[in-house]
Amino acid sequence: MPRERTIFLIDGQSFYASVEKAAHPEYRNKPVAVGDPERRSGIILAACPMAKEKGVTTASRVFEALAVCPDLVIIRPRMQRYITVSLLITEIFESFTDQVEPYSIDEQFLDVTGSLDHYGTAEELAYNIQTRVQLSTGVWSRVGIGPTKILAKQATDNFSKKRPDGIFRLDYDNIERELWTLPVHKMFMVGSRMTQHFMYMGLNTIGDIARMPLADFKRRMRQRMGKQSDIQAEYYWQTARGIDPSPVVASIRGDLKSVSHGKTLRASLYRKLVDIEVVLLELVVEVCRRARRLGYQGRVIFVGAAETDGQRSSGFGRQMTLPQPTSLTHEIASAARKLFIDNWHGLPLSHLYISLTQLSDDSTYQLTLFDDRAAAYDIERTTDAIKDRYGSGAIMRASSLLSSGVARERTEQIGGHYK
Ligand SMILES: [Mg+2]
Numbered sequence: 001m002p003r004e005r006t007i008f009l010i011d012g013q014s015f016y017a018s019v020e021k022a023a024h025p026e027y028r029n030k031p032v033a034v035g036d037p038e039r040r041s042g043i044i045l046a047a048c049p050m051a052k053e054k055g056v057t058t059a060s061r062v063f064e065a066l067a068v069c070p071d072l073v074i075i076r077p078r079m080q081r082y083i084t085v086s087l088l089i090t091e092i093f094e095s096f097t098d099q100v101e102p103y104s105i106d107e108q109f110l111d112v113t114g115s116l117d118h119y120g121t122a123e124e125l126a127y128n129i130q131t132r133v134q135l136s137t138g139v140w141s142r143v144g145i146g147p148t149k150i151l152a153k154q155a156t157d158n159f160s161k162k163r164p165d166g167i168f169r170l171d172y173d174n175i176e177r178e179l180w181t182l183p184v185h186k187m188f189m190v191g192s193r194m195t196q197h198f199m200y201m202g203l204n205t206i207g208d209i210a211r212m213p214l215a216d217f218k219r220r221m222r223q224r225m226g227k228q229s230d231i232q233a234e235y236y237w238q239t240a241r242g243i244d245p246s247p248v249v250a251s252i253r254g255d256l257k258s259v260s261h262g263k264t265l266r267a268s269l270y271r272k273l274v275d276i277e278v279v280l281l282e283l284v285v286e287v288c289r290r291a292r293r294l295g296y297q298g299r300v301i302f303v304g305a306a307e308t309d310g311q312r313s314s315g316f317g318r319q320m321t322l323p324q325p326t327s328l329t330h331e332i333a334s335a336a337r338k339l340f341i342d343n344w345h346g347l348p349l350s351h352l353y354i355s356l357t358q359l360s361d362d363s364t365y366q367l368t369l370f371d372d373r374a375a376a377y378d379i380e381r382t383t384d385a386i387k388d389r390y391g392s393g394a395i396m397r398a399s400s401l402l403s404s405g406v407a408r409e410r411t412e413q414i415g416g417h418y419k
Pocket of ligand 1: 011012015106
């Protein structure tokens with residue numbers, strides 16, 4: 001029996017604002033927010049605790065923030081700096097454990113199971129890390145501790161953030177008392193749409209879901225949401241119970257100028273567009289998922305291909321600037337497909353490569369999304385979370401991305417790959 005894991009989810013409080021406050025000691029005792037001071041209708045991206053106390057909220061408008069807090073110092077965002085500080089924090093975490101997984105620009109998972117012998121209890125280690133990060137960057141860390149990623153995450157979101165010491169442990173001994181008594185919308189990945197479904201089903205607290213036998217919950221979900229809801233039902237039921245076997249995966253962030261993925265192919269098998277599109281889509285799905293995991297969106301999509309028929313060789317590398325930054329699979333898939341079709345010389349393909357560049361932080365941008373794109377992001381993030389837990393085969397993306405008839409045919413061509 002392997003010993004129970006100890007996982008941290010560490011969140012940087014008011015991340016951008018904290019970075020700016022550290023960079024501007026002259027504002028130490030002033031309320032500080034990050035936003036565009038020249039655009040009164042622009043959005044406040046982050047506010048320091050002092051500003052929040054005065055009523056400034058993230059995602060409010062600049063003029064609204066100034067109305068409640070006239071002496072607010074508003075600093076223009078410097079994304080590259082926030083990315084640099086985020087990386088610095090990753091490096092600090094890596095001095096405590098080699099298993100560090102950035103989840104977004106200001107949240108990272110750590111598996112510290114192997115570090116506890118050296119650093120004492122999980123709480124002592126958490127305190128140690130908080131101190132190091134604060135001294136090096138000025139950012140105050142909130143640490144959620146749990147035996148699984150899903151419990152660590154829910155510990156941070158619901159409890160650590162509200163505590164003065166910023167540390168909370170959620171495990172199977174206190175889950176019933178702490179997590180199950182919370183309203184259902186406090187559960188991870190439950191947005192307003194799912195909350196509504198659960199309300200209609202008479203499920204008001206997280207415990208209402210957790211206490212139900214899985215088979216009953218699946219049946220209720222099917223009645224409400226249709227036959228396709230089984231995997232979602234399982235996901236939410238496990239989330240309520242804190243079950244999550246997915247490991248903390250140390251990811252290589254590279255130079256952060258791009259998120260890319262490529263594949264070398266057996267050219268004899270990739271002569272037809274219909275076959276090539278399958279690989280193209282796989283690459284897009286992977287690039288988008290990585291980008292979302294890192295908390296990025298990109299504006300420029302690049303497609304590169306090497307072509308050969310054994311005698312002649314050709315190839316191309318072309319990029320396209322999208323109207324707005326994105327990490328939505330269907331948006332990038334259609335751009336990549338167009339780039340490919342417009343530039344392919346028609347020879348069999350021996351290599352295909354995709355990258356997303358001109359990256360920006362997606363949390364900034366999501367505050368300004370219109371409803372339909374925000375909903376698309378919700379769905380993709382839920383899909384990501386399900387894949388993280390059950391593996392990539394859990395949800396077949398292709399059918400929703402491509403026109404249905406062709407998709408079915410293509411899925412068959414992939415054969416066991418997606419199964
Ligand atoms: Mg944060």
